[in-house]
Structure formats: structure tokens, C-alpha cells
Amino acid sequence: MDILSTRSVAEVLGVSEATVKRWADAGTLRCFRTPGGHRKFRLRDVKAFLADQQEGDGVPPEPVIAAPTGELSAEQREARALALAADVDGLVSLVANQRLKGMTLAHTFDRVIGPALHDIGAGWAAGRLSPAQEHIASNAVIDMLARVRPLVERTSRADRGRALCACLGDEYHDIPVRMVGLILSCEGYRTAMVGANVPAGDLALMIAGDPPAVLALSASACANAENLRGDLAVLASAATAAKTRIIVGGSGFQSLSSVPVPVKRYASLEELTGVAL
Ligand code: B12
Incomplete structure (x- = not known):
């Protein structure tokens, strides 16, 4: 292969x-x-x-909004408790209530669900939570994300084309890219979730065969920076030829000193709101 x-x-x-x-x-x-x-x-x-x-853009993005900044807010604590209790209905209600209060999905994911997951990760890393508890919480969030799709409210009536959402090889953290998919739907893209652990070569061939308007990638960790840079370089080249936009986010991509020029790095979902890519 x-x-x-x-x-x-x-x-x-x-x-x-x-x-x-x-x-x-x-x-x-x-x-x-x-x-x-x-x-x-x-x-x-x-x-x-x-x-x-390829020359890099070298500009590090702003700090991630989702990173824990100390004490969790009441909503973040609630989201954390609901996720750990596998209360998917509760999580869906929480997100729906945020929408009723006028918060966008991007806002809620960036500022409530994300920080709750970061805190769960910190708990796991410190040995306060077992891997099984972390798995239960992340599966509850994944189920919630599938169920809140009806809350997607289009900010634009335009059909902006197809968006592929994926994580590159060895990256199994696909929650953020699922969130990205929902936000891109709000922005008028038809999103297809390729999912976790996708070889860059496969994505490059997908781009060459039937170019999407956007390829969205997320990396929560970066086990091997050289591999990640190489994968991104392959995709940037294929995307430039096909006029596909590549957007990336997550701590893994943020840890790279630079990304190839056509690739745009984002630190949050809110940055995608109201932006034609
Ligand atoms: C859930 C989880 C898992 C789940 C993933 C389930 C799934 N299907 O996603 C499972 C259990 C599988 C898992 C496995 C592992 N995990 Co884990 N995991 C987490 C956890 C708790 C939450 C991840 C998450 O969803 N965060 C919430 C998202 C929404 O936040 P975010 O990534 O910051 O994304 C936000 C922004 O960055 C931005 N964004 C992100 N991507 C993009 C993309 C675009 C285009 C845009 C616009 C914006 C954007 O928007 C998001 C919302 O604000 C984190 C803790 C953490 N700090 O995140 C650890 C964490 C990421 N995991 C970690 C580790 C070590 C692992 C394992 C190696 C553990 C092991 N020994 O097996 C494996 C690695 C698996 C692999 N090869 O990928 C470490 C990584 C450390 C590091 N920097 O390398 C963390 C940080 C935990 C910790 N504190 O140590 N994990």
C-alpha cells in the first residue's frame, strides 16, 4: 500500500x-x-x-478555547457529569437548552462540551478516572453529537459544496471532527464523515478523484510530528491541484511549528461561523 x-x-x-x-x-x-x-x-x-x-506559514494559532482554564463552570460540570453517567438524553437536553438561550452549536461545543472532555482527560491522566469511564463519557458525547443534528441551523442558504471530515493515520480522537462536521453543515456544506485513522494517501486519491470543496482534519495528539507534517504535505499538494481547501485543528496540529501554506489552522469551531472558506 x-x-x-x-x-x-x-x-x-x-x-x-x-x-x-x-x-x-x-x-x-x-x-x-x-x-x-x-x-x-x-x-x-x-x-x-x-x-x-513546502514553506510553512509558521504562525501559531491562538490558544485553544477548550483548554481547561481552572475551575469548570456550572454548565461544564453538568456536561462532565452527564457524559460520565452515559446520560445521552441529558447531554442532548443540555445542548438544546443552550440553543434555546441563543448559543450556537459551535459556542456550546467550544465552551461547554470541549472543556468537560478536557477535564475528563486530565482526570484520566491523573489516575482519578479509569479508561473505562473515559470511554463511557466519550461514547455518550458521540451519541449526543449524532442526535443533535436536527439543531443544525443553516447560517447560509447557499450550497457551498461537499466537505470531507477526517483524522489522519493513528488518530482515533474523532469527536472534534464530528463537531466540525456539524458546524460545516450549519455553514452550508454537505458533510461526509470519513472518520478516524484514515491514511493520507487514501484522502489524497479521494481529493484527486472527486474534489470536495473542503477537507477538514483534526488531530488531538501528535505521536510523530514528522509523519503528520509529511501527511499534510501530501494532502496540501493534492488539494492545491484540485482547488480543495484544507482546514485543520486540534492540539496535534497546533504542536507543529508550521503547516504548508494552503492549509488553514483553526483553534476553535466558533472561528468557522459565518466564514465562507
Ligand atoms: C475522548 C478521548 C479519547 C478517546 C477518543 C474517542 C473518540 N472517538 O474520539 C479514546 C479513549 C479512544 C482515546 C484514546 C487515546 N488517548 Co485520548 N483523549 C480523549 C480526551 C479525554 C477527549 C478528546 C476530545 O474529544 N476532546 C474534546 C475536543 C472537542 O477538544 P479539542 O480536541 O481541543 O478540539 C477543539 C478545538 O481544538 C477545535 N478543533 C479541533 N479539531 C479541529 C479541526 C478543525 C478543522 C477546526 C476548525 C477546529 C478544531 O474545536 C474543538 C472544540 O473546541 C482527551 C483529553 C483532551 N484534552 O482533549 C484525551 C487525550 C487527547 N488522549 C490522550 C492519549 C494519551 C490517548 C491514548 C494514547 C491513550 C492510550 N494510552 O491508549 C489513546 C490514543 C489513541 C490514538 N492513537 O488516537 C492524551 C493526548 C496527550 C498528547 N498530547 O499526546 C489526552 C490529551 C489525555 C491526556 N490528558 O493525557 N482518547
């Missing part, structure tokens, strides 16, 4: 096969030859090539 043909590399990079061959023959892009003489490329070499080519 990690070995690509000249044609696949051309598709992923958004250039012609002749260009790929020229780069390979010049030694700029590493390749090897099959016994039949065909050029083959390792995904890691394509990533390294792209990482070398």
Missing part, C-alpha cells in the same frame, strides 16, 4: 506523469525500479519530497 506508481504520485501531487519522471530521474524525488524497469515510489519518500518543497 505504501508503494506508489508514477501515475498515482502524479495524481497525488497534481502534476503530470512526465514531471514526476523528470523529478525522479534528477534524483529530487527518490524512486526505485522494478525488474521490468518501471519507476516505483515509497510513500515516505513522496512525503519527504513534499516536506522539503
Whole structure:
């Protein structure tokens, strides 16, 4: 799966096969030859090539709103308790009540549900909560997110096109990207959840085959910055060729010193509100 043909590399990079061959023959892009003489490329070499080519934006985003800032508010405490009690109905009511008070979904996810989950993570890291409790809480939030879709209120009547939402390889924290999907729906995008742990090469081929308007990625952790940068470089290249916008967020992406130029980093969901990407 990690070995690509000249044609696949051309598709992923958004250039012609002749260009790929020229780069390979010049030694700029590493390749090897099959016994039949065909050029083959390792995904890691394509990533390294792209990482070398691309300049970063280097501008770190603002601090994440969801990060715990001390004592939890009453609503955050309530969300935390409901999640730990697997009270999905309660979580749905909480979000619905926030909407009745005029809060947007983005606001509630950024400022109530997010901080509650961060606090649960801190509890898990400190040994106060078991992994099972953390799992119960995150599953309750996932169920809630599925059920609050009717609360999506379009801020625009325009059809802004398709948005793919995903987490890259080895990233299983898909709650934020589910939230992003709902917020993009509010903004007039037709969202498709690709989900967690998606290989960058697969996404690049999806972009090349049927370009979405937006690719939204989230990374809560960053086990290997080099891999994450490489994956992003591959996707940035495919997206530039296909005119797809890439938006990213989460602590994993924030930990990178820079992201490739066409990629836009966000620190919160509220930043997406009312913005045509
Ligand atoms: C739930 C959870 C899990 C669940 C995930 C379930 C799921 N389906 O998502 C499970 C149990 C699977 C899990 C597993 C692990 N987890 Co975990 N997990 C969490 C927890 C508690 C909550 C994550 C979450 O949903 N947060 C809420 C979201 C909404 O907040 P957010 O990510 O900050 O996102 C906000 C903004 O950043 C922004 N945003 C985010 N992405 C995007 C994208 C776009 C486009 C935009 C516009 C905005 C945006 O909007 C969001 C809302 O404000 C966190 C604690 C934490 N601090 O987050 C730990 C945490 C992320 N996990 C952690 C760890 C260590 C792990 C494991 C390695 C544990 C293990 N030993 O197995 C594994 C790793 C699995 C993997 N390879 O991915 C660490 C990561 C430490 C680090 N920095 O590396 C954390 C921080 C816990 C801790 N305090 O140590 N985890």
C-alpha cells in the first residue's frame, strides 16, 4: 500500500506523469525500479519530497478555547457529569437548552462540551478516572453529537459544496471532527464523515478523484510530528491541484511549528461561523 506508481504520485501531487519522471530521474524525488524497469515510489519518500518543497506559514494559532482554564463552570460540570453517567438524553437536553438561550452549536461545543472532555482527560491522566469511564463519557458525547443534528441551523442558504471530515493515520480522537462536521453543515456544506485513522494517501486519491470543496482534519495528539507534517504535505499538494481547501485543528496540529501554506489552522469551531472558506 505504501508503494506508489508514477501515475498515482502524479495524481497525488497534481502534476503530470512526465514531471514526476523528470523529478525522479534528477534524483529530487527518490524512486526505485522494478525488474521490468518501471519507476516505483515509497510513500515516505513522496512525503519527504513534499516536506522539503513546502514553506510553512509558521504562525501559531491562538490558544485553544477548550483548554481547561481552572475551575469548570456550572454548565461544564453538568456536561462532565452527564457524559460520565452515559446520560445521552441529558447531554442532548443540555445542548438544546443552550440553543434555546441563543448559543450556537459551535459556542456550546467550544465552551461547554470541549472543556468537560478536557477535564475528563486530565482526570484520566491523573489516575482519578479509569479508561473505562473515559470511554463511557466519550461514547455518550458521540451519541449526543449524532442526535443533535436536527439543531443544525443553516447560517447560509447557499450550497457551498461537499466537505470531507477526517483524522489522519493513528488518530482515533474523532469527536472534534464530528463537531466540525456539524458546524460545516450549519455553514452550508454537505458533510461526509470519513472518520478516524484514515491514511493520507487514501484522502489524497479521494481529493484527486472527486474534489470536495473542503477537507477538514483534526488531530488531538501528535505521536510523530514528522509523519503528520509529511501527511499534510501530501494532502496540501493534492488539494492545491484540485482547488480543495484544507482546514485543520486540534492540539496535534497546533504542536507543529508550521503547516504548508494552503492549509488553514483553526483553534476553535466558533472561528468557522459565518466564514465562507
Ligand atoms: C475522548 C478521548 C479519547 C478517546 C477518543 C474517542 C473518540 N472517538 O474520539 C479514546 C479513549 C479512544 C482515546 C484514546 C487515546 N488517548 Co485520548 N483523549 C480523549 C480526551 C479525554 C477527549 C478528546 C476530545 O474529544 N476532546 C474534546 C475536543 C472537542 O477538544 P479539542 O480536541 O481541543 O478540539 C477543539 C478545538 O481544538 C477545535 N478543533 C479541533 N479539531 C479541529 C479541526 C478543525 C478543522 C477546526 C476548525 C477546529 C478544531 O474545536 C474543538 C472544540 O473546541 C482527551 C483529553 C483532551 N484534552 O482533549 C484525551 C487525550 C487527547 N488522549 C490522550 C492519549 C494519551 C490517548 C491514548 C494514547 C491513550 C492510550 N494510552 O491508549 C489513546 C490514543 C489513541 C490514538 N492513537 O488516537 C492524551 C493526548 C496527550 C498528547 N498530547 O499526546 C489526552 C490529551 C489525555 C491526556 N490528558 O493525557 N482518547
